[in-house]
Amino acid sequence: MQPDLKDKLEAFPLFAAHAQQWEPELASVCIKRFAKDEIVAHHGDSAAMLWLVVSGWVSLQRVTPDGKEISVGLCTQGDLFGEAGLFPHANYPYNAIIIHNDTELALIPAERMRALVQHHPQIAQFVMQDLGGRIAHAQLKLEHMSSLSAPQRLGCFLLRLCQNHKQGTQLLSIPVEKHIVASYLGMKPETLSRSFQHLMQTGVRVKGAEVEVGDVQALREFVCGSCGESGMCETEEQLTTGTV
Amino acid sequence: MQPDLKDKLEAFPLFAAHAQQWEPELASVCIKRFAKDEIVAHHGDSAAMLWLVVSGWVSLQRVTPDGKEISVGLCTQGDLFGEAGLFPHANYPYNAIIIHNDTELALIPAERMRALVQHHPQIAQFVMQDLGGRIAHAQLKLEHMSSLSAPQRLGCFLLRLCQNHKQGTQLLSIPVEKHIVASYLGMKPETLSRSFQHLMQTGVRVKGAEVEVGDVQALREFVCGSCGESGMCETEEQLTTGTV
Numbered sequence: 001m002q003p004d005l006k007d008k009l010e011a012f013p014l015f016a017a018h019a020q021q022w023e024p025e026l027a028s029v030c031i032k033r034f035a036k037d038e039i040v041a042h043h044g045d046s047a048a049m050l051w052l053v054v055s056g057w058v059s060l061q062r063v064t065p066d067g068k069e070i071s072v073g074l075c076t077q078g079d080l081f082g083e084a085g086l087f088p089h090a091n092y093p094y095n096a097i098i099i100h101n102d103t104e105l106a107l108i109p110a111e112r113m114r115a116l117v118q119h120h121p122q123i124a125q126f127v128m129q130d131l132g133g134r135i136a137h138a139q140l141k142l143e144h145m146s147s148l149s150a151p152q153r154l155g156c157f158l159l160r161l162c163q164n165h166k167q168g169t170q171l172l173s174i175p176v177e178k179h180i181v182a183s184y185l186g187m188k189p190e191t192l193s194r195s196f197q198h199l200m201q202t203g204v205r206v207k208g209a210e211v212e213v214g215d216v217q218a219l220r221e222f223v224c225g226s227c228g229e230s231g232m233c234e235t236e237e238q239l240t241t242g243t244v
Numbered sequence: 245m246q247p248d249l250k251d252k253l254e255a256f257p258l259f260a261a262h263a264q265q266w267e268p269e270l271a272s273v274c275i276k277r278f279a280k281d282e283i284v285a286h287h288g289d290s291a292a293m294l295w296l297v298v299s300g301w302v303s304l305q306r307v308t309p310d311g312k313e314i315s316v317g318l319c320t321q322g323d324l325f326g327e328a329g330l331f332p333h334a335n336y337p338y339n340a341i342i343i344h345n346d347t348e349l350a351l352i353p354a355e356r357m358r359a360l361v362q363h364h365p366q367i368a369q370f371v372m373q374d375l376g377g378r379i380a381h382a383q384l385k386l387e388h389m390s391s392l393s394a395p396q397r398l399g400c401f402l403l404r405l406c407q408n409h410k411q412g413t414q415l416l417s418i419p420v421e422k423h424i425v426a427s428y429l430g431m432k433p434e435t436l437s438r439s440f441q442h443l444m445q446t447g448v449r450v451k452g453a454e455v456e457v458g459d460v461q462a463l464r465e466f467v468c469g470s471c472g473e474s475g476m477c478e479t480e481e482q483l484t485t486g487t488v
Contacts, residue, residue: 043472044476062387062472062473063472064387064391064470064471064472064474065468065469065470065471065472065474066469066470068390068391068470070387070390070391070472072383072386072387073383083376083379084376086372086373086376087369087372087373087376090376091476093380093383093473093476094383117365117368117369117372118365118368118369119365121361121362121363121365121368124361124362124365124368124372125331125361125362127372128330128331128361128368128371128372128375129330129331131372131375131376131379132327132328132330132331132334132375134379135327135375135378135379135382136337138379138382138383138385138386139316139317139337139338139382140337141382141386142316142382142385142386142389142430143306143308143314143316145386145389145430146312146314146427146430147308147312147314183390186386186389186390224309225309225310226308226309226310226312227308227309228287228306228307228308228309228314229306229337230308230309232288232335232337
């Protein structure tokens with residue numbers, strides 16, 4: 001086993017919440033470091049592995065027959081991908097591409113993960129809750145395509161990166177190329193640039209690869225007034241719901 | 245127990261695939277008939293129930309603070325909703341509104357469903373597979389917002405309703421108000437009307453509450469050439485992937 005494996009994994013609820021059940025499986029888990037542009041999963045390949053992002057960024061991308069590249073997911077620290085591996089005979093529905101140098105991923109063999117889920121109802125419950133949260137997030141993104149303007153969609157993305165910081169100033173590190181963020185948010189790169197300009201009025205400033213959110217509360221007021229999740233969203237101060 | 249309950253439920257894989265495990269639980273499941281416009285779940289309410297659509301149509305809707313109604317899901321025969329009930333202390337993330345008269349729903353108490361999932365790994369696996377399929381579908385819909393035109397998105401919706409009919413002519417019954425279908429597809433009602441007109445060139449005709457797909461294969465050629473799932477989608481003849 002890698003010497004620091006256990007320490008690193010314990011930072012993540014997937015492992016920490018069920019440390020005892022994971023213990024005999026850790027020998028089959030490893031952490032690897034990847035360089036920008038490496039492809040760790042190919043669309044259509046048999047799903048033999050699940051990944052947890054330990055640090056860095058991964059884009060889940062699909063290519064249309066007419067050559068458009070579309071990001072259907074942006075994963076960073078704590079995010080799990082390759083969830084097709086939960087099901088026997090399933091294939092990856094996207095390419096998973098490293099989009100930031102020195103991205104560290106924990107590799108979990110799909111077969112071991114399926115065995116854990118089968119033998120430990122608590123882990124099955126945890127995984128279901130994670131899947132349920134993703135459905136809710138995808139449904140919210142779909143709603144936002146109709147209900148929010150492009151600057152508001154960008155604002156929501158920034159608020160999610162602010163995570164538990166509910167007010168004041170936040171400096172976010174987003175070392176991801178603009179065209180990937182734009183694709184993930186369902187807009188053209190030039191619309192993303194205009195949206196950043198628009199958000200200056202709420203105190204958002206782009207500083208190289210970092211973005212300063214000058215006033216989290218002001219940004220929330222600009223974004224959340226048009227969102228059906230308003231008052232029940234994880235970016236807000238008062239949580240009133242469970243994960244889904 | 246309702247006399248025809250077992251017969252009706254056995255038509256659905258959720259019950260049929262694990263009939264033995266469900267047997268002692270069926271006393272707590274019932275089938276009820278609802279009228280158009282009844283609301284069976286309210287956004288933010290504690291998720292005490294899961295529902296399976298036995299027949300009819302249900303729209304999962306959210307209302308933005310500025311009063312826009314957005315359909316984040318359209319459920320018909322065989323679809324499960326209220327999946328927040330899988331998780332303790334979770335709330336419904338939408339209103340579930342009956343949109344067709346005489347809609348029949350099977351009501352499954354969330355607590356019983358959670359107990360089943362906890363005690364039977366096969367049912368947990370089935371539920372996870374269902375959740376995984378929804379994530380894949382939501383991601384595909386998000387991709388389509390960028391990659392497909394409005395007529396193509398409508399065409400994809402019709403192809404899904406054609407289900408296993410891979411060629412020839414199909415008559416689809418879509419007794420759902422146009423503004424709800426438009427909202428579900430992320431377009432304005434007038435765009436939906438123009439999209440139906442556009443699809444006439446592939447043999448699609450609106451006949452009252454029914455839609456005739458004159459040539460499934462022609463419609464598929466029009467839609468799927470711009471889709472990243474092309475060749476691996478459940479609407480196509482050759483399935484090459486699992487559920488996700």
